[in-house]
Amino acid sequence: MEQRSYICLNCQNPLRLEFAQRRPDSADSEKKSETVITEALTGHSRNLMKLISDAQFPSDAPVCNDCSDALVKEMDAQVTTLDDEVKTYQTYITYLKENHPTTAIPELKAKLQNVADEERDLELQLKKLLCEEEAIDTELQTKRRAAEASSETSTELWKKYRDNLRQVFDDQDELHSLESERQYAEVQHRKLIDTNVLDLCFHIWVDGIVGEINGFRLGYLKEAPVEFTEINAALGQIVLLLEILLERIGVQHHELVPVAMGSHSYIKLRRNGNDIENYALYGQGTPLSGSSGIDAGIRRFLQLLEFLLKELKDRNKNFKPPYQIHAESLVDNGVKYNAVMTLNTDVRWSRAMALMLTDMKAACAQCDALRAPI
Numbered sequence: 001m002e003q004r005s006y007i008c009l010n011c012q013n014p015l016r017l018e019f020a021q022r023r024p025d026s027a028d029s030e031k032k033s034e035t036v037i038t039e040a041l042t043g044h045s046r047n048l049m050k051l052i053s054d055a056q057f058p059s060d061a062p063v064c065n066d067c068s069d070a071l072v073k074e075m076d077a078q079v080t081t082l083d084d085e086v087k088t089y090q091t092y093i094t095y096l097k098e099n100h101p102t103t104a105i106p107e108l109k110a111k112l113q114n115v116a117d118e119e120r121d122l123e124l125q126l127k128k129l130l131c132e133e134e135a136i137d138t139e140l141q142t143k144r145r146a147a148e149a150s151s152e153t154s155t156e157l158w159k160k161y162r163d164n165l166r167q168v169f170d171d172q173d174e175l176h177s178l179e180s181e182r183q184y185a186e187v188q189h190r191k192l193i194d195t196n197v198l199d200l201c202f203h204i205w206v207d208g209i210v211g212e213i214n215g216f217r218l219g220y221l222k223e224a225p226v227e228f229t230e231i232n233a234a235l236g237q238i239v240l241l242l243e244i245l246l247e248r249i250g251v252q253h254h255e256l257v258p259v260a261m262g263s264h265s266y267i268k269l270r271r272n273g274n275d276i277e278n279y280a281l282y283g284q285g286t287p288l289s290g291s292s293g294i295d296a297g298i299r300r301f302l303q304l305l306e307f308l309l310k311e312l313k314d315r316n317k318n319f320k321p322p323y324q325i326h327a328e329s330l331v332d333n334g335v336k337y338n339a340v341m342t343l344n345t346d347v348r349w350s351r352a353m354a355l356m357l358t359d360m361k362a363a364c365a366q367c368d369a370l371r372a373p374i
């Protein structure tokens with residue numbers, strides 16, 4: 001029996017083996033075996049299990065008893081584990097076979113095809129929807145910009161509306177103010193209408209024998225002499241008043257025209273458009289002391305006054321002058337008072353002038369009454 005020394009492939013302990021049988025090609029085999037063992041020991045590149053499995057003779061893969069016991073044990077454990085795995089796979093295969101029979105595969109393939117088709121359709125639909133979304137986004141942007149612009153316009157319009165409203169309120173305030181002013185003016189206007197302007201402008205006052213107009217006495221008494229300058233001024237006032245009254249009722253004497261020139265007033269005689277003569281209503285010297293030169297003027301004035309009173313009576317039948325005029329006299333209770341100075345007394349002339357002033361005052365009031373109501 002041949003004995004040779006080996007080392008355990010696993011733990012590297014020396015082994016002593018007895019070979020009952022040798023391989024026919026022992027020399028080559030031993031050489032190869034040694035080479036393999038050397039590779040296994042030096043490079044650790046070979047799997048120990050593979051070496052043992054590939055060995056044809058114990059000498060090809062020498063392992064001690066301890067190590068082989070351990071290996072067997074480990075292999076048993078692996079076999080158990082693999083058995084468990086096999087059982088698990090078997091169970092799973094059974095389950096699959098039961099639930100997914102192989103006959104359903106074409107059907108499943110068809111279903112898969114359908115699902116794939118459906119997926120493609122859905123992808124196309126998705127693309128289409130994305131395109132639509134993009135278009136809608138663009139439209140949304142456009143509309144948003146339009147909305148912003150519209151909002152700005154709205155703000156502008158609102159500001160304008162606010163300004164206009166303020167203007168309206170201001171205007172209303174102004175309107176109310178103006179309305180108040182108008183009402184005040186109307187009241188004032190009414191007061192003025194009710195006022196006889198002529199009465200204000202030509203204040204005629206008769207108290208006693210001598211009357212006066214606007215503070216100028218028209219009369220003469222020996223005990224209270226009045227100078228011609230004052231008489232001339234008074235005559236100027238009554239000529240002006242007569243002129244205004246004729247103008248008021250819109251009439252003209254056919255040939256006599258009163259010309260008011262202050263203290264040098266006169267009555268003009270016109271015939272056929274030609275000035276024939278002027279009759280002075282102003283004198284000088286001492287009144288009632290001979291020829292004063294105003295008698296002709298006073299006669300013409302009385303003519304005009306009579307004409308005016310007649311015109312007023314034509315317009316209002318109820319109007320009755322206080323004192324009638326008769327030629328160159330004024331009549332009071334049937335007594336004639338001569339208005340000219342020649343051959344007259346101071347008292348009678350002064351009385352005639354006072355009666356004439358009273359008639360003028362009455363004419364003035366009648367003229368005012370005839371005014372058209374406003």
Ligand SMILES: [Zn+2]
Pocket residue numbers: 008009010011012013063064065066067068
């Ligand atoms: Zn060993």
